[in-house]
Every structure is written in C-alpha cells, then in structure tokens.
Amino acid sequence: MQQKEERFIIPHKGNITKEDRQRQKGHKSAILWFTGLSGSGKSTLAHAVEEKLFERGINTYVLDGDNIRTGLNKDLGFSAEDREENIRRIGEVAKLFVDAGIITLTAFISPYRKDRNFVRNLVEEDEFIEIYVKCPLEVCEQRDVKGLYKKARQGIIKNFTGIDDPYEEPENPEIVVETDKMSLEESVKKIIDYLENKKII
Template sequence: MSSNITWHDTSITKEDYRKKNKHSSGVIWLTGLSGSGKSTIANIVNQKLFEKGLQTYVLDGDNVRHGLNKDLGFGDRDREENIRRVGEVAKLFADSGTIVLASFISPFRSDRDQIRASLTEGEFVEVYVDCPLQECEKRDPKGIYKKVRNGEIPSFTGIDSPYEAPQSSELVIRTEQESAKESADKIIQFLQERNWI
C-alpha cells in the first residue's frame, strides 16, 4: 500500500446507517461446492428480507466475474484475489448499513478467515452450504460438472482442486436433506436470534 494515501472518514457512520435502516448490518457468507444451492438460498433470503423493508444486497460469484473480477482466471492466486476483492466490497456494503449475502465457493479457509478478520466482531456469519459432491454433480445446474468430466475445465473445486470446508461456521445447512426455502428460513431465524433484524 502506498504511504501517500489515507483513509477518509465520512460524516455519516455505520451506526447512523443502521439507526436509519432500523437493523444491523454485516456479511452473510455462503460457502460450498458448485451446485450446493448457495445462490438459490441467498436469493430467497434476500427476497424475504427485502419484503420486510430491510436494506440488503446479494454478491454472487458468477455476477462479479462479469465486471469487477472479469480480469481474473481460476488458478489459486486468482481465486484468492477474487475473494479478497469481494471481501472488500462486502465490507463497504456492511459499512453502509446493508446486510450483504455473499454467495461464493470460496474454497480456501484462509481467504474466508481474512474477510472475517477485516470486519468488526459479529459482522461476519459464515454459512456452510454442505452438500455431497455426488449430489452437486447430479444437480449440475450450469452443466459445469459435465464439462469437467469431459476434460473441458481444469482445476475444478471439489474434483481436482481442493475445497477446504469450514471447521467452525456459525451455521451449517445440508441442502441434500432440506429445501432451499427451509435453508433460507434457518438463516433468517439465525439473524433474528443474533438481533440483526
């Protein structure tokens, strides 16, 4: 980082935004294999919170690669940079009083821990969307697993590139055993119990 830049404090604080919005803010980070149901669940939660009048936003893995991170590939270093950038954006949203639903495979535990560390304690909720590889592959909503098995996509998370499952996430959702709506309801209940909403 350059020594010629300084952080510019704004006149409206995170607490001001939260008071105006009448709810807390922070990052709900959904991690899991491709096809586990992360984006579907994030969008259901977002819809339900939006209908309650809450300030929310979804950051989705595929969507940010169309713009913010379109210059990044899928090697380990680029994956780390992808998550680092998203973490910074998510933090800015949280500072603006927004509840951020971040849906990313985010295969490396250290990357997720780094985002947690960048936020104030209690502002990061890690949701492990746990679904067996076989089930994700059976669903294959984007046809990616088929391409991987045909040798069209190298270094794919969960097959020939590692996925480091969370060791102590705040919430574990098993989408092989419950519907996306049931999973979304669990997240909302958790937020209510934590007095976010």
C-alpha cells in the same frame, strides 16, 4: 515505488458512521457468506433469503460469484492465486456494504479457509456470518445445473473445485444448511431465525 506512493494515501473519515446508517435503516449490517461446492444451492438460497429480508423492509444486496466475474473480476481466472484475489476483492466490497448499513449476501464457492478467514477479519466479530451450504459432491454432480462437472470430468475445465481442486470445509461456520436434506423454505427459515436470535434484524 509502491511503498513511496502509499505515503500519500490518507483515508478521509466522514461524519456519518456505520452506526448512524444502521440506526437510520433500523437494523444491523453484516455479511452472510454462503460457501459450498458448485451446485450446492448457494445462489438460490442467498436470493431466497434476500427476498424474505426485502419483504420486511431490510436493506440487502447479493454479490453473486458468476455476476461479479462478468464485471469487477472479469480479469481473473481460476488458479489458486486468482481465486484468492477474487475473494479479497469481494471481501473489500462486502466490507464497504457493511459500512453502508446493508446486509450483504455473498454466494461464492470460496474453497479455501484462509481466504474466508481473511474476509472475516475485515469486519467486526459479529458481522461475518459463514453459512456452509453443505451438499455431497455426488448430489452436486447429479444436479450439474450448469454442466460444469461434466466438462471438468472431460478435462475441458481445469482446477474445478471438488474434482481436481480441493474444497476446504468450514471448521466452525455460524450456520450449516444441508441442501440435500432440507427444503429451500426450511433453509431460509434457519438463516432468518439466526439473524433474529442475534438481533441483527
């Protein structure tokens, strides 16, 4: 039934292109994909980078894991299948933002390489910037900002990344930020420098 219905879906192509929108805004658009363990500092870093970009008049938006799960993805749990669907939806939304000419920052654990690569393949080669927010599990667990590791250790939370569910480290990320060794200011600067060197901003 679904295949038959798909025959009637014909995407409409507008006259205003992504390049037109980028030219109007004065900068390129891209996805800054922050990935890492819970407590590694993804959201803090993504919002700090957004502030710096915003100060420079650059059009930005942050898609944050917990925020998205209160709306768009509130019907999803944390099984492998639901995690995959979570990232698929975010990837499609981020792709729309790129088309709109906006630098989109996403802060999601996104533990599986295949899901991150799926999003990478949605956009052009230079439009997906994987930022590995690297931090040892023991440090993330010491921080335990949301008290999630404690609940995972107690068995209250199941399928928790780093405890009873795997995290697959990025193999070739564009940027690695080690938040247990670098200050927030140093981390932000490293990302801004990358964007400048690649002439995205």
